[in-house]
Amino acid sequence: MNAPQTVMAINLVVNGVQVAREVEVRTLLSTFLRDDLGLTGTHVACEHGVCGSCTILVDSQSVRSCLLLAVQVDGTNVETVEGLGSLGSLSPLQDAMWREHGLQCGFCTPGILMSIEGEVRSGASAEAICDEVLSGHLCRCTGYQNIRTAIHAYFATKDES
């Protein structure tokens, strides 16, 4: 009998860069992003899909990276918070969060940003994002009000441009 395959080659695009790696088949996607690719903006807390801090986009759909294996994203387009913008060059959504004080410690923020980004791409309204997306993210600091304000500010800027 053949020994079970424990390592697999995967090819994917991460934040616009082609990536080819060999990974243990049991490696979580969140671990792969953080430990193999050094993309530590993807935060990990609960590791069972509840807190939302590990949220990223896979083919523009928001997913919990702690609930997927790295091998499951073979052939996909993955986006993490590092792909949104950078220090000195924030995305409009990041800028709105910063201007409206939508974060305090910032632990939950990358996951929230990626969820919002996914919903904006699918055409969701500001209200729908405030009601539905935020309910899938645990934030222990802000009380959510300033995040909601930031989302509305972002939509106001977006609608003007």
Ligand code: FES
């Ligand atoms: S760490 Fe993935 S949802 Fe909490």
Ligand code: FES
């Ligand atoms: S800003 Fe601290 S957990 Fe959300």
